Amino acid sequence: MAYRMRYNNYNNNEANRQSNYMGARVSEELCHNKQKHVHELQGSVKIADEDDPHNHRFCTVTEEAIPICDDDHVHEVCFRTDFFDNHFHEFKGRTGPAIKVGDHHVHCIESVTSENDGHHHAFEVATLINDPLKKDEKHECCHDHPWDRTR
Structure with a gap:
């Protein structure tokens, strides 16, 4: 289960896509453009x-x-x-x-x-x-x- 993202910065690097502020893993399907x-x-x-x-x-x-x-x-x-x-x-x-x-x-x-x-x-x-x-x-x-x- 993934939760709301809170990134330290908004570049689209792998580290930012893989975890959110609660430490949960983020699936690739959430990292889409629309x-x-x-x-x-x-x-x-x-x-x-x-x-x-x-x-x-x-x-x-x-x-x-x-x-x-x-x-x-x-x-x-x-x-x-x-x-x-x-x-x-x-x-x-x-x-x-x-x-x-x-x-x-x-x-x-x-x-x-x-x-x-x-x-x-x-x-x-x-x-x-x-x-x-x-x-x-x-x-x-x-x-x-x-x-x-x-x-």
Whole structure:
């Protein structure tokens, strides 16, 4: 499983293509020139730890669309929260399927972070709309969505 790339520089050398900031191996198929759509994702986790109540914030960009059944898709998501009181949390998982919003769509995630400093945090978040300036959305990953057929 590959996660969001974070390169030290943007030259296309072998070392940069082979690992990302979390240390996961990156397959050659991810190093292509045409990108399928992605979504921005930002939010806060719920307050946790009764002895030291606090929360964390996060911001990331999803991986490219992954086709699933019924002409739909999901996205891989990986993030680290901000740092609070000598700890942070991580999340690695997938969004839910696309949810239509006008001519565009969003995805939701309801999950929990990793356990660090003796606790984890629950969170619920929706991605931002993909490519908000584009008027007629067609997904490269899935070709037509059922809602595209009605126009």
